[in-house]
Structure formats: structure tokens, C-alpha cells
Amino acid sequence: MFEAIRSWRRKRILATAAIPEPLWREALEALPFLAIYTEAELVRLRQHVVLFLSAKNIVAARDFEVTPLMRTMIAIQACVLTLNLGSHYYDGWENVVVYPDEFVTGLEYEDEAGVVHRRDEPLAGEAVPGGPVILSWPDVEASADWSSAGMNLVIHEFAHKVDMRSGEANGCPPLHPDMPRRTWQNAMAAAYAHFRRRVESGEVTEIDPYAAESPAEFFAVLSEVFFAEPTLLQTEYPSVYRLFAQFYRQDPGSRTELLLEQ
Numbered sequence: 001m002f003e004a005i006r007s008w009r010r011k012r013i014l015a016t017a018a019i020p021e022p023l024w025r026e027a028l029e030a031l032p033f034l035a036i037y038t039e040a041e042l043v044r045l046r047q048h049v050v051l052f053l054s055a056k057n058i059v060a061a062r063d064f065e066v067t068p069l070m071r072t073m074i075a076i077q078a079c080v081l082t083l084n085l086g087s088h089y090y091d092g093w094e095n096v097v098v099y100p101d102e103f104v105t106g107l108e109y110e111d112e113a114g115v116v117h118r119r120d121e122p123l124a125g126e127a128v129p130g131g132p133v134i135l136s137w138p139d140v141e142a143s144a145d146w147s148s149a150g151m152n153l154v155i156h157e158f159a160h161k162v163d164m165r166s167g168e169a170n171g172c173p174p175l176h177p178d179m180p181r182r183t184w185q186n187a188m189a190a191a192y193a194h195f196r197r198r199v200e201s202g203e204v205t206e207i208d209p210y211a212a213e214s215p216a217e218f219f220a221v222l223s224e225v226f227f228a229e230p231t232l233l234q235t236e237y238p239s240v241y242r243l244f245a246q247f248y249r250q251d252p253g254s255r256t257e258l259l260l261e262q
């Protein structure tokens with residue numbers, strides 16, 4: 001019964017809340033890494049985006065104004081991660097807050113020793129456990145084109161949200177039944193330790209060295225690479241690439257010739 005209601009609501013939203021074609025095209029053009037997707041996949045992505053926008057509020061902080069293009073660009077990138085996972089990966093929270101610049105959350109957190117700290121350094125993005133995703137618009141805009149930025153803020157923060165689906169962000173999202181947790185943990189731990197050694201030895205890595213910060217950041221940064229420059233992940237950490245392909249149920253590395261045709 002519940003499934004029937006859910007599917008009826010889904011159909012009603014898709015029928016009434018369409019995204020105008022010019023807006024959709026403009027948003028796709030601003031995100032060149034999406035060139036690997038087929039037309040059929042983009043049709044599905046668009047449905048995910050419509051449902052995402054009906055389920056989440058994308059709101060402005062301070063006196064900023066969030067335009068339809070900003071909303072669509074943020075939603076598209078969020079939905080790239082869950083295209084083959086399902087939107088329930090983003091259940092349990094409601095808001096995306098967009099700031100006109102870097103922001104200070106002032107959120108308090110407790111470290112392993114039980115000491116409470118306040119986060120008062122300026123941030124470009126933050127995924128709050130059980131709460132909103134917070135984004136600085138200039139950083140979203142600057143990282144929309146991977147080829148010039150080498151990072152993607154929206155994918156990063158929403159990868160944390162996917163990770164948090166199984167509790168605290170720890171680099172291990174809720175895996176599918178055919179994916180042994182131990183296999184994931186061993187491969188991720190080995191790759192993380194290897195990457196940390198490279199960063200600590202002073203090597204200039206093509207993958208953002210911020211990935212060496214913690215297993216959660218390693219998962220979020222490597223998710224950015226997986227979607228936006230998959231061949232880099234295939235080359236540097238093939239075992240992680242294979243696990244991500246199994247988890248996200250996508251194989252972007254097999255499509256990169258489509259990026260070159262642009």
C-alpha cells in the first residue's frame with residue numbers, strides 16, 4: 001500500500017513539476033563532466049532532479065538569491081550520485097543552504113577525547129549529520145567544470161550524505177547485500193594508507209591531498225574523482241574504482257571517450 005502511494009506521488013510530481021528545457025540544457029552545459037551520460041540516462045537524471053527539488057528546499061542564506069539555474073545545477077550534481085542507487089539515500093534531512101561566499105557554521109563537535117570544539121574556520125561546504133548540506137555558491141560555480149578546478153564541491157558534500165546514510169561519516173556507506181563489508185574496508189584502508197604516505201612524503205598528487213585528512217574525506221574526494229575524472233581513479237586506485245563502480249552502480253570510466261568528443 002505504502003509503495004502504491006509513493007509511486008502515485010512520484011507520478012504526480014513528475015507530471016506537474018517539469019524543468020523547462022532551456023534551463024535544463026543550460027545547467028547541463030555548465031557541468032561538462034556529464035557528457036558521458038547517454039540521452040536515456042539524462043532523461044532519468046532529469047526525473048531524479050525533479051523529485052529531488054520537490055523533496056528538498058534549496059534556500060539562500062543571508063540576503064543571497066538562489067536562481068533556478070543554481071537550484072538545478074546543485075540538484076543535478078546531487079542526483080548523479082544516486083542515479084542508480086535511489087533517492088532514499090537522501091532521506092532523513094530536508095534543506096540545502098546556499099551562501100553568497102564561504103561561511104562559518106559555529107557548529108560544535110566532540111572529539112575522541114570528549115573535548116568539545118567549535119568549527120569557526122570559513123568553509124566552502126559542509127554536510128551536517130541529520131541536517132542540511134551547506135554550500136558556498138562561488139565554490140559550487142568554480143568547481144562545476146572539473147577540467148579547470150580539479151574538484152567538485154557538490155559531489156563531495158553529497159558523498160558525505162551518502163556515507164552518513166549508515167550513521168557517522170566514516171568512508172563506508174551502506175553497501176549492497178552482494179558487497180562484503182570486509183572487502184570494502186580492506187581495499188579502502190590500503191588505498192587510504194598508501195595515499196597518506198604519498199602526501200606525507202611531500203609528493204604533489206593529482207588527487208586532492210585533502211583526501212588524506214580522514215577515511216570519510218578519502219571517500220568524498222575519491223567520489224568526486226570517480227564521477228568527474230574516472231580515468232584518474234582507474235589509474236591510481238583501480239581497486240577503489242571497481243568498488244565504487246559496484247556501489248554507485250555506474251561505470252563512468254568506460255565512457256570517457258564521450259568527454260573527448262566535446
Ligand SMILES: [Zn+2]
Nearest residue numbers: 156160217220
Ligand atoms: Zn569533506
